[in-house]
Amino acid sequence: MTPVVDEKKVQGKKKQKNKKKADPRKLEIFDACFALGGACNWVGDFDDAIRYFKRAKEGCEEQLGRESEKAFHATYSLIPCTVMRGGEKIEKYRDLLKRCERVLGVENVITLETLNQLGSNLDDNEEYEEAKGVWERYLAGRVKVLGENHKDTLGTLNNLGVIYELGKDHEETKKCSRNFKKFLYASGNSERFAQMITSCPGLAFEG
Numbered sequence: 319m320t321p322v323v324d325e326k327k328v329q330g331k332k333k334q335k336n337k338k339k340a341d342p343r344k345l346e347i348f349d350a351c352f353a354l355g356g357a358c359n360w361v362g363d364f365d366d367a368i369r370y371f372k373r374a375k376e377g378c379e380e381q382l383g384r385e386s387e388k389a390f391h392a393t394y395s396l397i398p399c400t401v402m403r404g405g406e407k408i409e410k411y412r413d414l415l416k417r418c419e420r421v422l423g424v425e426n427v428i429t430l431e432t433l434n435q436l437g438s439n440l441d442d443n444e445e446y447e448e449a450k451g452v453w454e455r456y457l458a459g460r461v462k463v464l465g466e467n468h469k470d471t472l473g474t475l476n477n478l479g480v481i482y483e484l485g486k487d488h489e490e491t492k493k494c495s496r497n498f499k500k501f502l503y504a505s506g507n508s509e510r511f512a513q514m515i516t517s518c519p520g521l522a523f524e525g
Contacts, residue, residue: 340382345377345382345388348373348378348381349374351371351373352371352374352391352392352395354366354370355367355368355369355370355371355374355395356395358370359395359398364399367399368399371395371399372392372396374388374395375389375392375393378391378392385421387422390414390418390421390422394428394431394432394435397411397414397435398435408436408439408445411439412436415432415436418432424459425463427463429459430459430460433456434456437449437456440452
């Protein structure tokens with residue numbers, strides 16, 4: 319009896335065999351490019367930030383593949399540094415989000431942070447309804463990955479509170495406020511500090 323050959327498995331093995339092994343020394347250089355790009359971005363030197371992030375992106379794509387996590391990270395880092403109109407930036411984040419969800423999964427940190435940035439840009443562009451949906455997805459992902467009491471959810475709760483307040487969704491604002499206080503105590507921040515950092519005072523003062 320002639321054995322059945324699984325062509326997909328054969329091709330997969332060939333690809334694995336022909337796959338170039340990444341050079342650890344080069345990857346260290348690209349990690350340094352990430353760090354330098356982040357530092358330049360922090361001080362507002364966007365031209366140099368773009369240069370370093372591009373080098374990291376090209377290097378990671380060459381060493382690890384176009385759909386590697388580090389290549390996606392470099393693409394994510396490049397978008398906010400690049401001068402473009404709000405609508406163009408939103409489309410860049412949408413495209414990156416689709417690719418991240420397909421390749422990395424919905425709970426990957428790059429996928430979640432892309433969701434967060436998409437929400438922020440929609441908010442800046444006054445597309446509040448869509449921003450609300452995006453941030454709700456982001457919050458659900460953060461809670462699932464990090465747990466309910468992680469302090470990183472504070473900013474998302476605040477963003478959602480602002481959106482709910484703008485939309486006069488008082489019930490959701492109250493719910494957000496209760497959760498905000500819960501996360502506040504878990505993170506070790508005082509309510510006084512929360513009142514200072516939140517752009518939606520209702521979250522801190524709501525009873």
